[in-house]
Amino acid sequence: MSDARxxxxxxxxxxxxxxxxxxPGSSGNISLRLDDGGWLVTPTNASLGFLDPARISRLDAEGQLLSGDKPTKEIPLHTALYDTRGSARAIVHLHSTHAVALTMLPEIDPRAALPPMTPYYLMRAGETALVPYYRPGDPAVAEAIRGLAGKYSSVLLANHGPVVAGDSLEAAVFAxxxxxxxxxxxxxxRNLNPRYLSPGQVADLVNTFGLDLPSHHDHDDH
Structure with a gap:
């Protein structure tokens, strides 16, 4: 795909x-990893609804700005997810209302922020980790994401929003x-005792679609 495309x-x-x-507003950011290891990323303080293709930030493999506007301050969290998630080609970070609300609930399991509610949640987003609150742009959020060791393609930042990687921009957006x-x-x-997918139903999805879920890895910490 061409640079312009x-x-x-x-x-x-x-x-x-x-x-x-x-x-809302100028929140959220999107990055796309290029074949040479560099990125295209949305600029800082830019509304995702009014982006100018010519002003998209172009970074080299070391994260240095080559052209376009100054990039989003959330570069550390994008870098951490790319570095630990080898299949990632695009990352979407939003401040979407319900995902942010979820992060504030006391019962949320940091290793599985959502239960297995629907097949398409597992098929597209996998399981979701929750990391503690850090101020926007804090490099410490990168260390928190690195601590997940690439097991999760979708991560919730407490009181902030989701960060989701995909093997294409379309996949990241859909997830x-x-x-x-x-x-x-x-x-x-919540509190209505809903019926979630059973372990057997989840295992069937894993086996049928080859899902890479942290809870189905061969390790003892999940």
């Missing part, structure tokens, strides 16, 4: 997310949308 794709998905109220809708379902059904 990649820039247009970032703007198109950004506008779609913004127009549907998934990230972020699925995470937001599942958080909404959880809030709607």
């Amino acid at each position: 990649q820039r247009e794709e970032i703007c198109r998905y950004g506008r779609s997310l913004f127009e549907r109220g998934l990230t 972020t949308e699925e995470l937001e809708e599942t958080a909404k379902l959880y809030l709607l059904l």
Whole structure:
């Protein structure tokens, strides 16, 4: 895909997310990893609904700005997810309402922020980790994400929002949308004793679709 096409794709998905109220004002950011190891990333203080392809930040593999506007201050969290998640080619970070609300609930398990509510949540977002609160742009958030060792493609930042990686920008956007809708379902059904997918049903999805879920890894900490 050409540079111009990649820039247009970032703007198109950004506008779609913004127009549907998934990230307000100038919140949220999108990055796309390039074949040379560099990135295209949305600029700081830019609304995802009004991006200019020519002003998208172009970074080299070391994260140095080559062209375009100053990049988002959330570069550390993008870097950490790319470094630990080898298959990641794009990352979407939003301030979507229901996902943010979910992070504030006391019962949320940091290793599995959402239960297995629907097959498409597991198929697109996998399981979701919750990391503690850090101020926006704090390099410490990168260490928290690195501590997950690449096991999760979707991460919730407490009191802040989701960060989701995908093997394409489309995949990252779809996974972020699925995470937001599942958080909404959880809030709607909270304390109503809903019926989640059973362990057998989850195992069937893992086996049928080859899902990479942390809880199904061969280790003892999940």
